[in-house]
Amino acid sequence: GAVVSQHPSWVICKSGTSVKIECRSLDFQATTMFWYRQFPKQSLMLMATSNEGSKATYEQGVEKDKFLINHASLTLSTLTVTSAHPEDSSFYICSARDRPDLVPQYFGPGTRLTVT
């Protein structure tokens, strides 16, 4: 089946620094990638949808200037958490699909971010 990878698997950073998370589709071209965030004992919450070559669409309440998304190629999307704070500590998961009408999406293994 399709594989989506994420890097890094986990990261610990200091408050005020920026962290970049990569999401790659390994055996298919992903026209659309999604970024989710999951806090402990909560559901996955969609943060933004990124389409290759265009600006990301952010969900209500998600700061686009804080969570920078770049989807420069059909196999790579990046999420940069800028000026990270402890409340940004969470499990970030990406997913990808190769057709707009395709469900379900393929999920990456997630990145656990801890901001100290």
Add this chain to the structure above:
Amino acid sequence: RKEVEQDPGPFNVPEGATVAFNCTYSNSASQSFFWYRQDCRKEPKLLMSVYSSGNEDGRFTAQLNRASQYISLLIRDSKLSDSATYLCVVNGVTGGGNKLTFGTGTQLKVEL
């Protein structure tokens, strides 16, 4: 009201038991429905799609009632390896295309 609601559990059941999870969704325009499984600190993985006619995959049976906006998952002959969180997921169409909405999940613990 949450878009997708589930009883968080945990459900502690003995090995071999039959257990059922329920889920309700608020958007009557939702188009497709799924159950995902999520192990601790891992990504969600698709368990099965859910159809109005009901569908079965081995020990797992899923049902959808569109009139009641209700989805269920039945697990028969529970195994230790079934211990996980089960996520009810609903797909709807937005301006940006298909969008998945996740429930908070129901935790299952299968014990010896």
